[in-house]
Amino acid sequence: MRLAERIDATRQGPGKLALFYLAQGGFYFKTSSGTSVCIDPYLGDCCERLFNFKRMVPAPMAAAELRADILVATHSHADHLDPDLLDRVKQEPDTRFVGSPDCRPVYRQAGIADGRVTILAAGDVQTIDGIEFRAVHADHGELAPEAVGFLITLDGITVYDTGDTSYCPERIMGSLGGVEVDILIAPINPAFGNLGHENAVRLAAQIKPRVVVGSHFGMFIEHGGDPGAFLEFANRTLPESVTPLVMAPGERMIYSKRDGVISLETLKMQDLWT
Numbered sequence: 001m002r003l004a005e006r007i008d009a010t011r012q013g014p015g016k017l018a019l020f021y022l023a024q025g026g027f028y029f030k031t032s033s034g035t036s037v038c039i040d041p042y043l044g045d046c047c048e049r050l051f052n053f054k055r056m057v058p059a060p061m062a063a064a065e066l067r068a069d070i071l072v073a074t075h076s077h078a079d080h081l082d083p084d085l086l087d088r089v090k091q092e093p094d095t096r097f098v099g100s101p102d103c104r105p106v107y108r109q110a111g112i113a114d115g116r117v118t119i120l121a122a123g124d125v126q127t128i129d130g131i132e133f134r135a136v137h138a139d140h141g142e143l144a145p146e147a148v149g150f151l152i153t154l155d156g157i158t159v160y161d162t163g164d165t166s167y168c169p170e171r172i173m174g175s176l177g178g179v180e181v182d183i184l185i186a187p188i189n190p191a192f193g194n195l196g197h198e199n200a201v202r203l204a205a206q207i208k209p210r211v212v213v214g215s216h217f218g219m220f221i222e223h224g225g226d227p228g229a230f231l232e233f234a235n236r237t238l239p240e241s242v243t244p245l246v247m248a249p250g251e252r253m254i255y256s257k258r259d260g261v262i263s264l265e266t267l268k269m270q271d272l273w274t
Helices: 003-009 046-051 083-089 101-109 169-176 196-207 227-237
Strands: 016-021 027-030 036-039 070-073 096-099 117-119 125-128 131-137 148-154 157-161 183-187 211-215 243-246 252-256 260-265
Touching: 003 016, 016 157, 036 148, 083 101, 096 101, 096 125, 101 117, 131 169, 148 169, 169 196, 183 196, 196 211, 196 227, 211 227, 227 243, 243 260
Parallel strands: 036 070, 070 096, 096 117, 157 183, 183 211, 211 243
Antiparallel strands: 016 027, 016 252, 027 036, 125 131, 131 148, 148 157, 252 260
16 A cells, blocks of 8 residues: 555554654654644655765655645755655645745745735744744754744644754743653754754653653765664653654554554555555
8 A cells, every 4th residue: 555545544643643754854744633744845856956965765655646735844944845746736626835934935936826825934823724843942053043843732642843943942841941842853953053863862851751662863965863872862761651653654543542552554665666
């Protein structure tokens, strides 16, 4: 079953969230009511064309197959806001777009009407289709000074995707405002100012989510990131109440507000395309 078909066929009851990993910083969420949110998907090869960053991990699905009610970008870098993907997704008339302030010119250049776009700077909150989006402080330096992370609350489950950020715990914790996080998604690559595996774990130790998922590794040689080192350091450092995970491209997690992770299912790469 192709990944797009698997996403479409996934059903889970109230209080449960389906989460699919799309590689790099990309994740796809599906609520019990069927509403879908996709954050930072990179499914093409534009970074090789633009920056000579060769994709090292096959995309788990084709850009043409992506359907989402809400497409989210933590910042405007092409591996988070893929211009080729935008050209495809904008043709879906009901898709809404949420992004950091530096994403606005990218949306406009793609020909997406302002009425379909919600821009959130750190501290801003907006509810779309019953899903709350809260922009959180991120520090991606001069590379993307308006980058943000996102707290996304779906079916009563709060996911915090840090986006690309350095380790600035005081500002991040202040921006979170004491919100209880169920699932933390953090980059474990150290290049270009990102957390790296040790600081991702240190941040998780402060936030104390039920699950921390390491992301942003394996796509480009230039980015680095060691998932094995992340898991080893996390298992040695984090309290038992925090479960560290690394997901394979195309892998599905079912998360329950009551029970935590209740299912992890990986498809073989050939099954993602057949």
